[in-house]
Amino acid sequence: MKKTINTRKMKSKVFLIGLIFTTILSCNKELNSDNQNQINGLWLVKSFKVNNMEIPSSENWIRFNADSSLSSGNDWLQHSVGYWRYQQNTKLLTINTEIGFTYYKSPFSVEIHKTTMIWKGTKEGMEVIIILEKAEKLPTSEANKLFGLWKFDSVFIGDNDVLDSLNPNKKAMLFFRWDNQFEFHNYPEGEKYGIFKIQPYRNQLEMINYSSSPKFQFYDFKIEGENLELKSKDEKTxxxxxxxxxxxE
Structure with a gap:
């Protein structure tokens, strides 16, 4: 009888220990899952410091997917893909790039405070601190707003409006394409084509036409609502x- 009672007590203890162990593992798994779930999603880089020196960034973003894949880019442009891993025991985030440039040299220690994530690491012996904020959509810069079709309203060279000579039928247009080519349509001399480049961190536009005598043109640009202004660097046009x-048509 005593043997039966002792056996039952032993089984109860084993069951209790097993239950506690399972609960601990479950809690750890949930904690790890919670941390990974917090990292999942789209993040915008708000601050990038190397040895307390701020490094300019042009709307950098990185998207962490639940399947451990990731993508990163600037503004509307995606330039890198790879995969990521978060280790709960060390609280270290590792990022590996498969296509593109390894912009974020990992591993980083990670702190998450609601919608803010802080990475801390080193680069060539220097301290790196990156602050990111959770986002719902990709950032839009002034440069992104240039893309699309624009109708000429006025063309001033000095104090003279020469629009009528360049746009007699009032249908002249400038088209900024997604592939960084531009097109002039409905010009008296016919269609014109070229390529354009936007300087990062400032609203400056470079344009060069396709022709036997290519010509560079440099403008500061300003967009207000549905209106665009291009001002040449010498401010004459x-x-x-x-x-x-x-x-x-």
């Missing part, structure tokens, strides 16, 4: 446009 969404 000012072009004004309004946004349209279909080509004028």
């Amino acid at each position: 000012v072009l004004k446009f309004s946004r349209i969404h279909q080509f004028l």
